[in-house]
Amino acid sequence: MSTDTLVDIYNSIADKLAVGDEKGAMETFRARFKELPADVQGAILTRPFIGTVREEAKRVESLVELEKEVIAGIKILEILKEELGKKAA
Amino acid sequence: MGEYLKKLIFEKKSEEKDDAPKLKDVVNNPLQQAILGEKLKERFEATYSGNPAHQDEQVAFQITELLRRFHKGEASARDLTILNDPTLRRSVAEESIRRAQEEEEKKERANQLRDGIRAEDIKAFGESHTEFAPYAGLLDDERMAEVLGEHLYNLMMKDDPDATDAWEALQRLGAARKELDNEEAHARVLVEKYRIDKDDYKALKAGHFTEKEYRELKEEREERAKELYEQYKSTRNWFVRMFSWTEIEAEKDADREMTAKMGAAGEKARSLARDRVYAQKGYLGQLWHKLTGGKSSGAEVRDIMSRIGNLEKSTAVTDFETYLPAFANVLGGIISKDEKLVSALGRESLDLGKVVVEKWDAPERKRSLSSKTEAEQKQRKTLNPKEYQQGYESWLRNPQTKRDLQARNITLNNLQPGQEDIVKDMYGEHFKTEQLGDVAERRRSMWDWFFEMLLNGFTSDMRSKLRIPANI
Numbered sequence: 070m071s072t073d074t075l076v077d078i079y080n081s082i083a084d085k086l087a088v089g090d091e092k093g094a095m096e097t098f099r100a101r102f103k104e105l106p107a108d109v110q111g112a113i114l115t116r117p118f119i120g121t122v123r124e125e126a127k128r129v130e131s132l133v134e135l136e137k138e139v140i141a142g143i144k145i146l147e148i149l150k151e152e153l154g155k156k157a158a
Numbered sequence: 159m160g161e162y163l164k165k166l167i168f169e170k171k172s173e174e175k176d177d178a179p180k181l182k183d184v185v186n187n188p189l190q191q192a193i194l195g196e197k198l199k200e201r202f203e204a205t206y207s208g209n210p211a212h213q214d215e216q217v218a219f220q221i222t223e224l225l226r227r228f229h230k231g232e233a234s235a236r237d238l239t240i241l242n243d244p245t246l247r248r249s250v251a252e253e254s255i256r257r258a259q260e261e262e263e264k265k266e267r268a269n270q271l272r273d274g275i276r277a278e279d280i281k282a283f284g285e286s287h288t289e290f291a292p293y294a295g296l297l298d299d300e301r302m303a304e305v306l307g308e309h310l311y312n313l314m315m316k317d318d319p320d321a322t323d324a325w326e327a328l329q330r331l332g333a334a335r336k337e338l339d340n341e342e343a344h345a346r347v348l349v350e351k352y353r354i355d356k357d358d359y360k361a362l363k364a365g366h367f368t369e370k371e372y373r374e375l376k377e378e379r380e381e382r383a384k385e386l387y388e389q390y391k392s393t394r395n396w397f398v399r400m401f402s403w404t405e406i407e408a409e410k411d412a413d414r415e416m417t418a419k420m421g422a423a424g425e426k427a428r429s430l431a432r433d434r435v436y437a438q439k440g441y442l443g444q445l446w447h448k449l450t451g452g453k454s455s456g457a458e459v460r461d462i463m464s465r466i467g468n469l470e471k472s473t474a475v476t477d478f479e480t481y482l483p484a485f486a487n488v489l490g491g492i493i494s495k496d497e498k499l500v501s502a503l504g505r506e507s508l509d510l511g512k513v514v515v516e517k518w519d520a521p522e523r524k525r526s527l528s529s530k531t532e533a534e535q536k537q538r539k540t541l542n543p544k545e546y547q548q549g550y551e552s553w554l555r556n557p558q559t560k561r562d563l564q565a566r567n568i569t570l571n572n573l574q575p576g577q578e579d580i581v582k583d584m585y586g587e588h589f590k591t592e593q594l595g596d597v598a599e600r601r602r603s604m605w606d607w608f609f610e611m612l613l614n615g616f617t618s619d620m621r622s623k624l625r626i627p628a629n630i
Contacts, residue, residue: 087567089580095292102296111309114293115320118275118306121283121290122327129334136341 078104267325268314272307274328280306550585559584 078101085094102110277299284294297305313321553559554570562584563570568577 088574089566089568089576099296107305108309108312110297111305111312114296114302114306115309115313115324117289117293118283119320119324119327121287122279122324122331124287124289125279125283126327126331126334129331129338133334133337133341136338140341140344 074104075109264315264317268311268321271314271321271325271328272311274332275303275307275310277303279303550582553585553588554581 078097081097081101082094085091085097102113105113280302281299283290284299285291293302296302310321310324314325563581566580568574568581570581573581
């Protein structure tokens with residue numbers, strides 16, 4: 070890819086942002102993303118990807134905690150059933 | 159000197175001239191070697207015994223530099239002396255090996271990092287995570303995983319901190335997923351065992367067990383139940399307390415206490431909303447109490463309220479969104495697994511957990527919650543225009559606001575066409591999240607929905623049997 074093309078993509082996004090047209094800037098970004106070199110695409114995606122992986126890890130960790138509570142709940146139900154069975158007997 | 163030695167060492171071995179010093183004269187001359195060796199050792203010692211934080215780096219640098227020059231044929235007599243020193247020669251060899259190992263390990267990690275980025279994750283992140291959603295569909299998922307993988311591979315090989323961040327985040331995610339799989343497998347085993355327990359007696363009746371075998375099995379199970387009971391007593395699990403709570407008097411005491419705490423001016427509406435949630439929870443607890451004979455105290459009730467309160471204060475809506483449907487599922491699952499509960503509530507309660515989760519995931523609920531919150535916000539904007547305007551002016555003076563505006567090339571004293579609307583929209587967003595407590599509103603709506611859904615799962619006959627008032 071030539072430097073001119075890169076500059077052209079940058080300018081077409083920056084021009085829209087300069088007049089507050091964020092929607093237009095985003096549309097241009099999306100439309101021309103594939104024209105960018107792979108390393109630039111990777112650089113753009115890296116930080117949001119890392120943030121999202123962290124968020125996902127946190128979500129799965131909260132599910133693990135919940136699952137532990139579920140297991141404890143099931144075990145306790147087992148005991149309660151035993152006790153109820155004894156009372157009934 | 160370098161050129162001279164290079165020629166001396168590599169080119170003139172077989173055609174040494176009489177007037178040139180011989181290699182062995184340079185490197186093996188005992189006196190010269192001793193002098194150069196001592197000087198180098200002094201320098202080495204000075205470096206090595208210096209600041210421990212730098213010593214490895216400095217020594218590594220010296221040795222690497224030496225090796226580089228040696229291999230390029232630029233080594234000096236002094237350098238050659240270093241290589242003749244057994245201690246230093248060993249250091250050079252060890253350093254070379256260490257570096258080669260490090261490089262190999264780095265390459266392996268970079269490969270693992272690249273392989274750890276999967277197209278299915280990219281797809282899921284684009285659908286469910288706000289940070290990644292704007293990038294969804296820029297490339298197809300496979301290609302995006304490939305681009306990210308290659309980029310992070312290169313970053314890792316360059317020791318870039320972003321690669322380390324990505325590596326750590328993926329390791330953490332992998333560990334959490336593995337643990338979740340283990341816990342789920344554990345839960346499945348327990349549920350299966352629970353089912354087998356119930357089948358034991360049937361098996362005996364069907365002649366699959368002898369009386370003796372059945373007795374032994376029962377004893378074994380009783381032993382296990384005792385262990386579990388001890389475990390329960392020591393951990394005081396939140397789950398059982400949640401469901402075994404409900405002595406009405408204790409509930410009323412706790413409600414009065416909480417209402418008094420929140421009774422300050424301006425808090426009345428919130429307090430009423432909370433009272434309603436407490437009452438809803440109270441009836442669920444009452445239900446459980448009746449069927450399990452559980453016991454509770456005022457302290458336990460307050461403890462549960464405090465835990466719920468902490469959940470409500472959680473900073474991320476996503477945590478809450480994750481927790482609540484899972485909680486509903488667990489509750490439904492427990493009801494459906496307990497024969498006494500099922501017989502008390504009727505067969506339809508078997509599907510309660512499933513119904514709750516299906517309804518939670520339904521787009522209508524999400525739309526309804528979202529439009530409800532937006533409507534409330536609009537109403538507040540209309541009701542308090544003066545307060546809104548004051549907030550706007552104060553926000554404009556905020557240094558962070560100035561930085562945000564600057565980032566968008568907006569100067570307040572020189573607004574360009576269309577920029578005033580942008581500024582107002584920015585404040586609108588700020589107002590929604592900061593001033594109106596958007597997050598808190600959404601959570602409260604979720605709790606309301608949850609209990610409404612759960613209680614609506616009971617038939618009118620059950621409601622009447624449990625004396626659940628119509629307004630709950």
